[in-house]
Amino acid sequence: xxxxxxxxxADVCDYDEIASAIDQVAExxxxxxxxxxxxxxxxxxxxxxxxxxxxxxxxxxxLVGTFNAARASFEHLKKSCxxxxxISAGQSFSPYYGQAHVGAAxxxxxxxxxxxxxxxxxxxxxxxxxxxxxIENTEGMKRLAPGNAGNLWCAEIPLGRFGRAxxxxxxxxxxxxxxxxxxxxxxxxxxxxxxxxxxGVFSRLIADSMAGGGRE
Numbered sequence: 001x002x003x004x005x006x007x008x009x010a011d012v013c014d015y016d017e018i019a020s021a022i023d024q025v026a027e028x029x030x031x032x033x034x035x036x037x038x039x040x041x042x043x044x045x046x047x048x049x050x051x052x053x054x055x056x057x058x059x060x061x062x063l064v065g066t067f068n069a070a071r072a073s074f075e076h077l078k079k080s081c082x083x084x085x086x087i088s089a090g091q092s093f094s095p096y097y098g099q100a101h102v103g104a105a106x107x108x109x110x111x112x113x114x115x116x117x118x119x120x121x122x123x124x125x126x127x128x129x130x131x132x133x134x135i136e137n138t139e140g141m142k143r144l145a146p147g148n149a150g151n152l153w154c155a156e157i158p159l160g161r162f163g164r165a166x167x168x169x170x171x172x173x174x175x176x177x178x179x180x181x182x183x184x185x186x187x188x189x190x191x192x193x194x195x196x197x198x199x200g201v202f203s204r205l206i207a208d209s210m211a212g213g214g215r216e
Contacts, residue, residue, distance in 0.1 A: 004028075004029050004030070005029075006024065006025045006028035006029050008021045008024050008025065009021070012039045012061065012064075012065030012066075012068055012069055013060045013061060013064060013065050013068070014068075015068045015071070015072065018065075018068050018069050018072050019068075019072035022035075022069070022072045022073050022076065023072075023076075026076045031076065031079070031080045031082075032073055032076035032077060032080060032082060033077075033080045033082040033083075033176075034082055034083055034084070034085065034176040035069060035070065035073045035077065035082070035083075035084040035085070036084075036085045036087065036172065037065075037066040037069050037070060037084060037085070037086045037087060037109075038087040039061055039062070039065045039066070039069070040061060040062050040087065040089075040105075041057060041058050041061040041062065042058070042099075042102050042140065044098040044099070044143075044144075044206065044209075044210050045098055045101070046097070046098050046210075047100045050100060050101060054101065055100075055101045055104075058101040058102060058104075058105050059101070059104065059105050059108070061105075062102070062105035062106060062108075062109060063105045063108040063109055063112070066086060066109050066112060067112060070084055070112075070116060070127075074120070074125075077120075077123075077125045078120075078123045078124070078125060081123075081124035081125065082125060082126075083125060083126035083127065083128070083175070083176055083184075084113075084116070084125070084126070084127045084128075085128055085129075085130055085172055085175050085176060086109050086110070086112070086113045086127065086128070086129040086130070087129075087130055087132070088106050088109055088110050088113075088129040088130065088131045088187060089102065089106045089131060089132070090131060090133065090189075090191060090194065090195045090199070091103040091106050091107075092106035092107045092109070092110045092129075092131070092187075093107070093110075093195070094195055094198060094199040095199060095203075096199045096202060096203050096206060097199075097203035097204070097206045097207045097210075098203075098206055098207070098210060099206075109129070110129050110187060113127050113128065113129045113185070113187075114127075114185050117184045117185030118185065121184060121185075126180070126181075126183065126184040127184055127185065128175050128180075128183060128184060128185070128186050128187070128188060129186070129187040129188070130168065130171055130172055130175060130187075130188050130190065131187055131188065131189040131190065131191060132163065132168045132190055132191065133157070133162075133163050133189075133190065133191025133192050133194040133195075134153060134157070134162045134163065134191070134192075134194065135162060135163045135164065135165055135168060136161075136162035136163065136164060136165075137165075138165070141153075141162065144206060144209060145205070145209065146209065149205060149208070149209055150162070152205055153202070153205060156194075156197075156201045156202065156205075157191075157192045157193060157194045158192060158193030158194070158196060158197075159192035159193055160192075161192065162192075163190065163191070163192055167190060168190055171188055171190045174188075175188060
């Protein structure tokens with residue numbers, strides 16, 4: 001079974017660029033049925049060391065970029081009665097050490113998702129957020145939990161392990177599929193239960209990692 005693929009590059013912070021890219025993809029593939037807003041930036045920084053420029057950049061990439069992509073896709077999604085999946089994070093609803101900028105951005109993304117789900121439902125467009133937990137073999141977890149710190153993280157996750165990339169992919173497929181045609185305005189958390197006990201332990205682990213205490 002073949003696939004019709006279109007590839008182009010655009011800066012999500014630049015509305016004209018992302019709009020042009022989305023139009024190109026829709027034209028070359030015939031339609032736009034599902035938009036995944038996954039562009040994000042992150043770095044560890046205690047708020048007292050976080051520069052206004054750094055804070056603004058994360059807001060621009062995560063929140064403004066998400067709005068740009070969603071807004072630029074509206075007419076295509078309206079035509080296809082498509083759906084949008086917003087990639088969120090646990091920082092949206094729990095404060096994490098060194099993540100004030102990310103928490104603000106992701107909380108904005110989830111609120112934007114709910115607003116668009118409410119406003120665009122009349123056009124047949126569904127909007128949902130997918131909230132991944134720690135995923136093995138990703139650059140992010142290599143930075144957050146280097147060396148032996150990964151074992152410490154896993155010990156605090158109710159399911160006792162990191163997630164796999166395919167588990168996030170399967171959740172995204174569900175949200176985009178005919179199995180979820182009455183699901184909109186919701187956050188699907190796929191984190192092995194990480195956020196159930198709160199962020200305190202993980203904030204300590206992050207702080208230890210930033211101080212070098214999480215290394216072997």
